[in-house]
Amino acid sequence: MADTMQVTPGAAGTLPVAPVKGYWHSVWGRLRRDPVAMVAGLVLLAIVLMAIFAPWLAPASPYSTSMLTRLQPIGTPGFPLGTDELGRDVLSRLIHGARLSLLIGVMPVVNAFFIGSMIGIVAGFVGGRTNTAIMRVIDVFYAFPAVLLAVALAGALGSGLVNSLFSLTVVFIPPIARVAESVTTKVRSVDYIEAARASGAGSLTIIHRHVLGNVLGPVFVYATSLISVSMILASGLSFLGLGARPPTPEWGLMLNTMRDAIYVNPWVTVLPGLMIFTVSICFNMLSDGLRSAMDVK
Amino acid sequence: MSYFLKRILYVIPVTLAVGLFCFSLVHLSPGDPMDAVVSADAPSEVVQMVQRAYGFDRPLPEQFGRWVLRAVQGDLGLSAANGRSVATEVFSALKNTLLLTVAASLIGFTLGCLFGTLAGYWQGSLLDRLVTGLAVGSVSIPHYWLGMLLVIVFSVELNWLPSSGAGPGSSGDWAFEWAYLRHLILPAITLSVIPMGLVTRTVRAVVAEVLANEFVEALRAKGLAGTRVFLHVVKNVAPTALAVMGLELGYLIGGSILVETVFSWPGTGLLLNNAIFQRDLPVLQGTILVLAIFFVMLNLIVDLLQAQLDPRIKRG
């Protein structure tokens, strides 16, 4: 056996290396054929690009105020989407607002995805009483409706972007940890994990090479479905005055400050909400598409 | 141990943990907890009263123990802003919130069940696709924004319905009269969108699943009338639908914070909102505690009812 197993130097170059068509490749193939998900994805891409290139796209500064041009309606020359209560160009503020709104909407889910997956995978992989203890603590957070938990934490910590990000991260950790735990528990008892252990691999290696790849996929899809809720909640906290602070352009905060002008300039007032709605529904549709693209075995 | 007893006993540690969370909220706040509890312009006798009541000089576990004991007796402390009893404030606000959420639930659940059943029965039809689209829209819409839209249409443009408050006057008493009901319409519709989408989705999925089942086929094969088949569907959909509804009712109580702010509806949400901006931590703490415990109890009732309706749960 030693003879046949002898490594021949340089032999790797002579072996044909076929392109690796992995799992994600086939998921993408199916997702591409889903028109709803693709449209939602393109709209999101456009909004992300808009956020990135905001300074070059916005016709005016999002901060420059003018008492002379306060509360102009949609279609006013020079202000295609009107002006707000301080005479700032709403179109420019919407474009600039995409940056912060997307950030505070997506970041909590990203954070919670890493932290929650870690908690859930460890709990599920270790199993037994450790698992029970961790999941019982997680259960306590289920005693609070999401909005209440976010408002309670943000309210106690005081307003501000960091506090709002922290509160929402805490809100999304328990559900993600739960999903990660249940997927990990299922994967843990599968034969290929046993086979890996039989190869002499340690727990960390097994988690890294065998568990993560099979757990993070489903957890990721679940997390994308939370982004829509997170967008609504993050802007909601700003709407309550708990997130972004004026004069920063942020969609939720814009809704809040323009609300007083609802009788004077109603249709300009609703524009920031339309943006939140658009992003939120696109994330929902993309997530649905991703889920069904991954479902096929 | 029976499932019921186990489930009821489980509430005790959860409630204690919820209490611990609410208790720590005060200590989460930046700065000295005393600064947070008593606003700078509070009269000196209030400061002393609060100091005595809270015993901030004692070790934290003892503070927590005392706090729990007083909370059990219904004493949630005094408002830092106006010195009134937190319990009184919270419970009078809770009455208004319940009124709003129950109204919203009725609308949301009725429409959700209706749409979900229709879509489930005629799966794949145009109607189904319309309903599914509506459901996705209703779970994606920022409900506080929907509230503003409704105000613009029905209050600003058409001037049919009032845009804020719970009734004419500011007395806070509510009566089953048109003068009060018209105040309820817009906030209730706004809030009803949250459960509607989820109930629609759930009911649609379950109805479709039950209809695809063999026993329904068998019923049809036996020549049973449509209404009988429908009854069977209802019997099988009920436990799941009930669970979703119970949970959603709880979420509504939390979710009403934003809607109450839009419509200045004098409920727990508005109370919480005001407490946050006046840094009135006893009110913040008390409101969250009451709402969370309400939610825990609601979950308990739903679980017990569901187990009663679906015997499989007791075994699993």
Place this chain on the structure above:
Amino acid sequence: MMNTANHLTDDPAVRLDPTRDRGGKAQPLLSVRGLRKHFILKRDGWGKPASRVHAVDGVDFDVHKGETLGIVGESGCGKSTTARLLMHLLAPDAGEVIFDGDPVGGLGGLSLREMRRQMQMVFQNSYSSLNPRMSVEESIAFGPQVHGLGRRESRQRARRLLDQVGLSPALFANRYPHELSGGQRQRVNIARALALEPRLLILDEAVSALDKSVEAQVLNLLVDLKREYGLTYLFISHDLNVVRYISDRVMVMYLGKVAEMGDTEALYRAPAHPYTRALMSAMPSMDPNRRTERAPLVGDPPNPIDLPPGCRFCPRCPLVVDECHRREPDLMALGDGAHSAACLRAAEVSGLDDASLATSQEESP
């Protein structure tokens, strides 16, 4: 008696050399003593076990160097649990596993990691034992990589092994499990198990899920591989024909205990335990004249949770006598000592023919 063990160097290719025979030909490669595993089903209010399954209940056996030991028994008899205990995928409650003279685990013994390089396992379910997100090559290369062989060298070895198990590396190395047939997947699993150059291969129902024609091909592959690499097999199966074909010796398990053990031909010719005898008459025969119509085993095996006192086979045994209910028989040697059975009437049973067994069964109520 130390042979090549002193050749161990840091060179991985040499370090993984499987011909490290330590105790010589006479020392068993694997000795199992008093192996036991009970699964606790329920606990009472104080956390004490209230009911338990006696999955493996005190098992002793040796596997000699270069042989194939077959383990047969109905499902639930503890044969798969035994395999998992040997690999330490489950922690045994009691018992000793000695690999070529070295106790496995514990202070001063062979480390689990080292043991797993010498002993490998092929699982029954060819699909679930391969990670769906890993290509065939990655799956095979995983073990050597874990044991410190470079990534490139591991992949080289994986490709060579693919060739050894009859799969063209060019065609299969980059495929994923779902793109393979059951037989191809099981070949990959065999390659994966061989990648660490083990001396002992445990095959847990490794061919049971395959079609008959594919099964024969894989069995022949196993025979070839064994000859080529001087492997020792522990072959677990419920299929008596397959076990007879591949095994040098056979061990019959019943409800967590060894019922009978012996050289394949001796055991198949004159089974000394009524259970073995019953299993064999249930075996589909190739000779149409020898096919029987009667059910050889009456009833289900007793619940392994509440075992009857005395011999575990009592409730189903056609030859049961009063003594059987009182005394649990130990494994006792018959004749030359190579053949042994755990039955009080072993000597009588091995002399019986099928007809007399049938008669005595009809007599028992």
